[in-house]
Amino acid sequence: MFVEVLWLWAGLAAYAIATYYAFRSVAQYRDAATGMTSEIVSHSGEKRVLFFMMAGVVLLTICMIVRWLRIDHGPFVDLFELLISQLWSLGLIYAVSYWRFPLLRPTAVIVLPMLWIPGLWVLTLEVSSIPNPPTYFNDWKWAHVGFGKFFLAFCLIGTGLAGVIFARMHPYFARSFQFMPTDKVLDNYAWRFMLLALVFESLMLIAGAVWAQDAWGRYWAWDALETSAFLNWLLLGAAIHARFTYNISVRTGAILIVLVFVFAFITYFGIPFYSGAAHKGVI
């Protein structure tokens, strides 16, 4: 067994503990709101969530460094390392947002379980390593990948807020999230993150086009990932257009946010299923 797998397991274990405390923290608020507990409602649960999320990020960082040193390139080529990289960046950006914006904290019960999709997936994969293709030494790759990570993370945060709006439609969950601002305020926050997502997706597409021009002699070729990313950009653009131009309801807005995220998720994690490598045929 490669050493990086142990660090991966450790990182995922930390995320699992963070998930447990996230649910416990929200349950505590629910019980407090209904008078079912006399325990002090404090921030300690949230602090534990943050601590274990950051611990997971640190452990996944070590996992990637160990792997990097072993195979002599970063996590850019095969699905195993792409999933670890996404778990790391989504965890890091969400943890920083969680720390910076207290309003987001209850969304951890929605966001962290979503991280378990790539988290469980990566455990089913064989530890492989593909040499870095010659076109992957280009500096624009870093910008492309970096912007893409922010795009997906902001979509994830927006979806976490949209998830709270949906959850509050059920009386049981409504109590869990009743201490959060109104749906209108959550909708406002969620769309702010979607605006950031559009900015970063646009930057991702531009950096990717410059990289593609340098690497493969064309800036756009309608490969699987390019087509999917462009459709995602159109969908996000249309959703923002609809949200800010028409008086759509909060729930319709939440549905649009989830749709955008699902499409982004498929673009990131579905296309590698389909094409085997991030940009098949051009690596």
Next chain:
Amino acid sequence: MVKNNVFYSLGSPRLAMVGMAALAIGAVLSYGNPDTVSIWVLILPLLFLAVNLLMAILTNPRIYKRHGLLLFHVGLLSIVILSAIGRLTHFEADVEMVRDTVFDSTEVLRAKAGIWHDGTLAEVQFQQGHYTVDYSPGLVRGKTKSYITVFDPSGVATQKIVGDDTPLVLEGYRFYTSFNKGFAPILTWQPADGGEPLTGAIPMPSYPLFEYKQDNQWAPPDSEQIDFWLRLDTGLTEDEAWTLDGRHAQGILVVKSGDQRVELRPGESTKLPGGVLVYEQLTTWLGYKIFYDPTLFWLFIASVLTVVGMTAHFWRKITLDIQDQVHYKQKKMRIQSAVPGSRERA
């Protein structure tokens, strides 16, 4: 700016949504660049969106009165226009360069040019030198280094190394090394009737992709076809890292003409029906993809300005409102104080 109901309708957000939906359909149909799908599935929605954008910019005060939003929409329109100009003026082709030869624009292959293309490919001058390609164990291709000599108009030569994501850019034409490369024996044909000798290279199939199939044919003028097979010694080892370097390769040329079969080493010759064939030396060839689009730089600028405009417009919405957070904290405080005994314990 412009007050006209028709223009305003043409620039309506609803039509923008229709155009975006049509473009999405066009993008789906264009996946993989299928030959069966017309380019018009993209051109029509883009034309529609360009008109919509232009009308929206001219008639919608929510756009033209907001600098960020205006820059964003003008940027989008510029991208559409520049992309169109790019396609109309673009040029794409492949070329295979034999070592020590000078680029000749008449030898490009599979050329595709936009109807407005009026380039200066014929003015491009460079000489192909040797090249190296690194391979990891398992014959996984690594970096390519191609050594080029470029001549300026006064004839001064400059050495350059290009390869992979570092193209050779001359007169706006970008030459990208491709995975297509191999060996080429240089032969001289001396006709038996005392005619002018012919010297040229016979490119063999791509190497090491077709390592097992290094063969080709050639028919000298007024003579029978000659079959060639090249037996190479390049030091190729699949299990270890290896560098393809034509300077260190050796090849025996097997020549077959009619019933005659002969093996030649560089410098050797053989007499065949119709003339004498001389195997001068073994050399290499390297494939390049040629790309020309004069709008590339401006497309990049327009794209960046579009994002700048978008960010400037969104900034006010994105920056967090402190009041919302206060609201959140107040609610939490209320819950805490509602729990019996919480204050005492705290």
